[in-house]
Amino acid sequence: MFKKNDIVKVEVCDIGAGGEGIGKAEGFTFFVKHTVPGDIVEAVVTKVRKSYGYAKVLKVIKASPDRVEPPCENAARCGGCQLMEMSYERQLRFKEDKVREDLRRIGGLDSLPPLGGGGCRRQTDEGSHIPTPVRYRNKLQFPIGRSKNGRVIAGFYAGRTHSIIDTEDCAAAPESGAKILMAVKRFIEDNEISVYDEKSGHGLVRHLMIRTGFRSGEVMVCLVINGDHLQDKKTEDAFVRILRELELDDAVTEHSADKHLSDPETSCAEEYRHLPKIGSICLNINKDNTNVIMGRETRVIYGKGYIMDELCVDNRRLRFKISPLSFYQVNPVQAERLYEKAFEFADLKGDENVWDLYCGIGTISLFAAKYAGQVTGVEYVSEAIEDAEENAAMNGIENAGFICGRAEEIFPEKGSEADVVILDPPRKGCDAVLLDALKKVGPEKIVYISCDSATLARDLKILTRPDGVCYKIEKLTWTDMFSNTVHCEVVCLMSKV
Ligand code: SAH
Numbered sequence: 013m014f015k016k017n018d019i020v021k022v023e024v025c026d027i028g029a030g031g032e033g034i035g036k037a038e039g040f041t042f043f044v045k046h047t048v049p050g051d052i053v054e055a056v057v058t059k060v061r062k063s064y065g066y067a068k069v070l071k072v073i074k075a076s077p078d079r080v081e082p083p084c085e086n087a088a089r090c091g092g093c094q095l096m097e098m099s100y101e102r103q104l105r106f107k108e109d110k111v112r113e114d115l116r117r118i119g120g121l122d123s124l125p126p127l128g129g130g131g132c133r134r135q136t137d138e139g140s141h142i143p144t145p146v147r148y149r150n151k152l153q154f155p156i157g158r159s160k161n162g163r164v165i166a167g168f169y170a171g172r173t174h175s176i177i178d179t180e181d182c183a184a185a186p187e188s189g190a191k192i193l194m195a196v197k198r199f200i201e202d203n204e205i206s207v208y209d210e211k212s213g214h215g216l217v218r219h220l221m222i223r224t225g226f227r228s229g230e231v232m233v234c235l236v237i238n239g240d241h242l243q244d245k246k247t248e249d250a251f252v253r254i255l256r257e258l259e260l261d262d263a264v265t266e267h268s269a270d271k272h273l274s275d276p277e278t279s280c281a282e283e284y285r286h287l288p289k290i291g292s293i294c295l296n297i298n299k300d301n302t303n304v305i306m307g308r309e310t311r312v313i314y315g316k317g318y319i320m321d322e323l324c325v326d327n328r329r330l331r332f333k334i335s336p337l338s339f340y341q342v343n344p345v346q347a348e349r350l351y352e353k354a355f356e357f358a359d360l361k362g363d364e365n366v367w368d369l370y371c372g373i374g375t376i377s378l379f380a381a382k383y384a385g386q387v388t389g390v391e392y393v394s395e396a397i398e399d400a401e402e403n404a405a406m407n408g409i410e411n412a413g414f415i416c417g418r419a420e421e422i423f424p425e426k427g428s429e430a431d432v433v434i435l436d437p438p439r440k441g442c443d444a445v446l447l448d449a450l451k452k453v454g455p456e457k458i459v460y461i462s463c464d465s466a467t468l469a470r471d472l473k474i475l476t477r478p479d480g481v482c483y484k485i486e487k488l489t490w491t492d493m494f495s496n497t498v499h500c501e502v503v504c505l506m507s508k509v
Contacts, residue, residue, distance in 0.1 A: 014040060014060050020067055024051040024076070027106050029466075031094030031498040042067045045171065046088055048098045050076025078102035083146050084183030084496075091171030093184065093496035100144040104492060107500040111465040111490055119469030121476070121485065129353065129489035129503075145495040146183040148343045150321075153305055154179070154193055154220045156200065156207050164201045166193060166220060174210060174303075184496065188260040188288040189222050192233055196220050199254055203247055208238050213301045216242070221296070221306070223334070224288055225321030226344050231260065232292040232319045234336050236306060238299050242313075252293050252314040260288040291315045294336055310336045318399075325351045325379045330407045332373055338396035339372040343493040350461065350491050350501055351379060354434060357487050357505035358459045360384050364431040367455075369419040369446070374400030376434055376461075377412045384432070387412040390422045424449035435460045441467030444474070451480035458483060458506040463493075465502050475506060482509045 014020065014037070024035035024047045033047030041064040044055050052074040055067035072079070080099045082088075087096035095103045108127060115121045156166040157176045167179025181190040200207065200217055208215040219236040233255055235242065242248045292315035298307030310317070318335045325348050334340045341347035354376065360366065360383035368377040371389030373396050381387045381404075389412065391397050397416040404412045415422050419435075420443035427433070433455045435442060441464065450458065451474075458475065462468035475483045483506035490502045 013038075014057050014065055016057055016060065018057040019070070020055055020057055021073065022047070022053050022055050022067060024049050024053065029110065029498065031106075037067075040065065044069050045094075046097055047072075048076040048079045048102065050078055080144070083144055084181075086168065086177060086179055086182070089170055089177045090168045090179070090182075091173070092168050092182070094171075094498050096183075096496050100495065103144070103495065107492065107498075108490065110498070111488075111500065111502055114465040114469045115472065115488075117469075118466055119473045119476075121469065121472060124485060125488050127488050127490065129491055145492075147186050148345065148493075148495060149182075149184045150186075150224045150226055150344055151340070151342045152182065152185045152189045152193075152220075152222045156197075156217050156220060157209070158207050164197050164207060166197050185222075186224055186226075186288065188224065188231065191258055191260060192222055192231075192255065192290075193220060195254055195258055196233075196235070199251060203243070203250070205243060205247070210301075210303075213238075218298060219305050221336070223319055223336075223340070225319045225334075227322040227324075228320050229288050230291040230319040230321070231288050232294065232315075232317075232336065233290060234292075234294040234296050234306075234310065236296045236298050240297060242295055248295070248313050255290055255293055256314070258290065260290070291319060292317050296336060306337060308337075323348055323351070323375060323379075326355065328379065328382065330375075330378055330403070332375060332403050333399050333406070334373055335395045335399050337393060338399050339393070341375070341493070346491055346493040346501075347375075350493065350503065351376060353489050353491065353503045354459050354461055355379065355383065357489075357503060358383075358432055358434065358457060360432065365429050367423065367427050367430045367433045368436075369423060369433060369442075370436045370438070371400060371414065372396050372436075374403050374412065374414060376436065377414070378403055378407055378409050380434065381409045381412040385411065388426075389414045390417060390419050392416065392418050419443070420446040420449070424452075428453055430455040432457045432459070434458075437462070437467075439464040439467060441471050447471055447474045448480075450475065451482075454481035454508055456508050460502075460504045460506065462502045462504070463499060465490075465500070468502055468504065472504065472506075483507065484509050 020037035022035040022037045022042050024033035026034040032043045032045045044067050053069045054071040055069045057067045059066040078099045082096035154166045159165045165178035167177045206215040208218040221234040223232045295311045296306050297309040363385040366384040366387045368389040371377050371391045374389050377387045377389035394416050397414050400414045486507050487505040493501050
C-alpha cells in the first residue's frame, strides 16, 4: 500500500538494535533513522518490504521528551554515532534494555542476577541531568578520498556505506584530532598527493589514524598508504614538519575526562592534564584491496613509533606501551571502570592461576598479577604480545607471562591448571572450541567481558548448559564506553556449579 517516495507520518515507539527509530504509519511499521521513541515525524519512504518499510526523516512534527540537540554537526549524516539525537539518560536505558533482552532472547537466560551499573560514574548523581559524554575516544580512523569535484575529503563513512562524509571535527574525538585531520587534508591537497580509490585500487593515501594517550598526552599520527613512500623523501620530511609545527593546545583532557567522565573525587582525575603533543609519525603500508584499515608493515618517519599511556585501576597506576597494530581500549576513562568491575567480580585471593584470554597489550593481565599467583595472557597479534612483555618488565611485574596465538588453540593445549579465566573477546565472541575447552578444564570462575551482548548471550547459553562443567551466572554489570553509539560493554561473573 505504501511505495517509495510516499510521504508518511510516523509515530516512533521503539528503537531497533542499530539505534534506528521504529514506528507506525497507518498501522504499517517503518524504520526511521535519527528518530527517538516519542517522536512524531514526517518522513519519506525509501524502501518497502512485505510487512515493514524504511523511511528517511524530513521533519520532526512533535519531538519526544527524550530528543536532544545532537552534540555534533555531523549527527544526521555520519554512520559512527547512531544515538546522537537521544538524551543520555534514554541512551542508557536503551542499552540496559538491549543487554537484558539479548540475554533473554538469544541466551534463553530468564532468571538473571540484577544488571547493575550503567553509564559513567556521574550517573550516581541522583536526579541530576547527565551531559552526554563527548570527546571520549583516544583512537580515530578517518578514511580519505576525493569529492566529485576533486577536493580531498576525509571523515567518516555514512551509515552502512563506503561513501565518505567530509568532516571538520568529530564529537567523539579530542579536539586535537580535528586539527591534525585538517592539517593532513591540506597537506595532501597542497602537495597534490593522490588518494586511494576503493573501486580501482589506485591512489596513495587511504586512511589517517590518530591515537592519543589521555594520561600521557602522547599523540601518534599514522597515515595508511597504498605504496612504500609518501611520494618521496622530501614529501615525507615536509609531512613531518607540518605536523610537528601544529599547536595542539586544547588539552584532550578537558573534554574527554574532566568535564564528562572522570570522578573529581578520585586521585586519578588529576592525571588527565597533559597537553597533547605529537610524539610519533608513521606510515602504515597497506597495498591490499581490502576494507581492513591497517596493513602489516609500519614505517616510523618521526619519533618512537608507539605511544605510552597510563591506566589507573583501584588506585594503582601502570604504564603501557601501545604499538600501532596493538589493540588498546578506545575509551580509557571508562576502561578503568570496566577493569575495576572485572577485578571486583574475579575477587582474587592471591594464589590463583589466572588466564587472560584476548589480552591485547596485557592491561588486564598486569593489573590482575598483583592479586594472583600467576597470570598468562593469550593474544594473536604478535606486536601486542611484544608490547605486553615489555609492559610487564617496565612495571616490574614478574608473575605474568604471555603467549602469542589463538585463544582457542592455546588454552585447550596449555590451560588445564587454570583457576580463573578472564575472557575479553572481540565482537564476534568466543570460538566454540574455546567454550568447549572451558567446559572440560572447568576453572572455578570465569569473568567474561563483552562488547556485544548478542554474542555474549550465545556464549553464555553454552557455558550454562548442563553438559560437561556447567556454569552459573553470579553477577552482571555493564558500562557505557561508547556514548552516542548502540554499543556497550558487559561484565559477567560465572562460577562452576
Ligand atoms: N583485553 C584487552 C584486549 C581486548 S580486545 C584490553 O582490554 O585491552 C580483543 C583482543 O583479542 C584484540 O587484541 C584482538 O587482537 C584479540 N583477538 C581476537 N581474536 C583472537 C583470538 N582468536 N585469539 C587470541 N586473541 C584474539
